[in-house]
Amino acid sequence: MKIKVKVNGEWKEWEIDPSDYLLDVLRREGYLSVKRACDTGTCGACTVLVDGFPALSCSVLAATMDGHEITTAEGIADEMEEYIKALASEGAEQCGFCSPGLMVMVYALKKEIENGKVEKNEEAVKRYLIGNLCRCSGYLGQQRAIFKFLGVK
Amino acid sequence: MALRILEYVRPKTLEEAFELLQNEGAEILGGTTYARLSSRTIKLAIDLQDVGISDIYEEDGYIVVGAMARLANMQFHDLIMNYANGYLYDAISYVWSVQLRNIATVGGTVVPKWGFSDFITAVLALSTEVEFYKAGRMKLEDFLENPTPRKDIMTKLLIKKEPRKASFKFMRNSVYDFSIVNAALSAKEEEGKLVDWRVAVGARPGVAALSRKAMEVLNEGYDDEHIERAVNAMKEELKFADDFRWSGEYRKEVAGVLVKKAIGEVIG
Numbered sequence: 144m145k146i147k148v149k150v151n152g153e154w155k156e157w158e159i160d161p162s163d164y165l166l167d168v169l170r171r172e173g174y175l176s177v178k179r180a181c182d183t184g185t186c187g188a189c190t191v192l193v194d195g196f197p198a199l200s201c202s203v204l205a206a207t208m209d210g211h212e213i214t215t216a217e218g219i220a221d222e223m224e225e226y227i228k229a230l231a232s233e234g235a236e237q238c239g240f241c242s243p244g245l246m247v248m249v250y251a252l253k254k255e256i257e258n259g260k261v262e263k264n265e266e267a268v269k270r271y272l273i274g275n276l277c278r279c280s281g282y283l284g285q286q287r288a289i290f291k292f293l294g295v296k
Numbered sequence: 297m298a299l300r301i302l303e304y305v306r307p308k309t310l311e312e313a314f315e316l317l318q319n320e321g322a323e324i325l326g327g328t329t330y331a332r333l334s335s336r337t338i339k340l341a342i343d344l345q346d347v348g349i350s351d352i353y354e355e356d357g358y359i360v361v362g363a364m365a366r367l368a369n370m371q372f373h374d375l376i377m378n379y380a381n382g383y384l385y386d387a388i389s390y391v392w393s394v395q396l397r398n399i400a401t402v403g404g405t406v407v408p409k410w411g412f413s414d415f416i417t418a419v420l421a422l423s424t425e426v427e428f429y430k431a432g433r434m435k436l437e438d439f440l441e442n443p444t445p446r447k448d449i450m451t452k453l454l455i456k457k458e459p460r461k462a463s464f465k466f467m468r469n470s471v472y473d474f475s476i477v478n479a480a481l482s483a484k485e486e487e488g489k490l491v492d493w494r495v496a497v498g499a500r501p502g503v504a505a506l507s508r509k510a511m512e513v514l515n516e517g518y519d520d521e522h523i524e525r526a527v528n529a530m531k532e533e534l535k536f537a538d539d540f541r542w543s544g545e546y547r548k549e550v551a552g553v554l555v556k557k558a559i560g561e562v563i564g
């Protein structure tokens with residue numbers, strides 16, 4: 144079957160199998176920032192934005208995405224330059240496998256804070272990001288970088 | 297083996313979706329998050345996103361939540377945020393992660409009657425009904441206690457909009473884990489009194505159930521003596537069982553503590 148999706152601002156038409164998950168299709172089409180780790184909805188490495196909201200691409204059937212808008216880490220890298228710098232200066236990355244999914248979440252979180260849906264404090268930020276696991280860093284470097292980027296005191 | 301789908305359809309109306317569902321091997325898709333974890337073949341996967349059951353609105357004294365509404369849409373909807381002091385907003389926030397709540401649907405969460413569900417326990421503690429396309433409207437407790445309507449489509453969850461005070465409690469190994477046992481309570485505020493108590497306990501590990509005996513005791517009164525009796529009545533009435541996480545005996549004791557704490561919060 145065919146689907147039409149807007150990925151990082153550009154409409155694409157892809158031939159997919161009805162059993163394909165969005166993660167499989169995005170990686171096959173070259174969006175390699177989208178990572179497969181747990182493949183069960185737990186780790187957040189596969190996070191992308193669907194119509195502006197973060198979603199687990201490993202758990203969304205690609206067929207259901209026909210007509211929808213998808214944003215991957217590639218699509219927001221320019222806007223997130225300050226965040227990437229903060230990650231580097233806080234020594235927050237080790238293998239980096241979790242970083243693109245986390246970056247998409249931090250991008251969404253910033254918008255939610257600006258819209259008044261999420262409070263700008265330590266507790267609220269940690270709860271928003273609970274679904275992004277990192278097996279290397281111990282989270283503290285990432286936490287420093289995220290608080291710095293969002294201006295959380 | 298993973299989930300295999302042979303054919304995918306996106307009908308435009310509920311009538312069409314219902315007709316398609318009568319085909320052998322046809323199944324409804326919600327957010328596909330849980331379906332994803334199973335290994336089976338679906339001959340015809342029916343996506344309900346275009347049939348018009350995704351909205352959340354108020355009607356005839358009820359907050360109506362379409363079965364295709366995402367848990368996050370429900371959590372952040374003004375009707376939900378402003379109801380019972382944000383009780384459901386808070387309870388839904390403990391369902392896994394933001395990324396999952398943005399996909400998982402209300403129908404996909406209620407219909408399978410999963411024992412571990414936080415959502416079902418939380419809504420069962422309110423005056424809640426469900427509506428199916430063919431089987432019609434029924435109380436949530438009747439839906440949970442009886443066989444699920446076969447080859448039918450859940451269309452709505454309906455929460456009675458009445459002045460209620462409510463509390464949701466759980467025990468889990470870490471916040472980002474499934475509840476090992478959970479409890480939710482509510483009571484209606486009427487002329488300065490708390491009446492029509494509802495006591496729901498879930499992840500026993502069976503699906504959430506009401507303790508009607510505890511509700512009876514609390515409807516008589518909610519001083520210390522009644523609270524003690526209500527907790528004991530709940531422990532006697534509901535079944536708690538062992539699984540790989542905890543023993544039934546331990547669950548029962550913890551459920552007692554959670555119910556007591558929740559009563560305290562509702563009384564305020």
Ligand SMILES: Cc1cc2nc3c(=O)[nH]c(=O)nc-3n(C[C@H](O)[C@H](O)[C@H](O)COP(=O)(O)OP(=O)(O)OC[C@H]3O[C@@H](n4cnc5c(N)ncnc54)[C@H](O)[C@@H]3O)c2cc1C
Pocket residue numbers: 183184185323324325326327328329330331332344363364390391392396399400401402403404405406407408412413414415416448449450451473474475
């Ligand atoms: C990793 C993970 C962690 C989770 N953690 C929690 C948690 O902490 N707390 C909690 O409460 N829940 C939790 N859940 C459950 C979650 O909240 C959802 O209930 C679940 O993911 C299913 O939602 P869905 O819309 O994706 O359903 P789907 O997977 O699409 O569907 C599930 C079933 O419901 C049927 N169905 C869907 N919609 C309808 C309808 N309208 N009418 C009839 N049948 C229908 C489908 O045919 C299917 O059999 C978790 C789920 C996952 C995958």
Ligand code: FES
Pocket residue numbers: 178179180181182183184185186187188189190199200201202
């Ligand atoms: S790969 Fe999707 S949540 Fe882990």
Ligand code: FES
Pocket residue numbers: 235236237238239240241242276277278279280
């Ligand atoms: S840096 Fe390795 S998983 Fe996060």
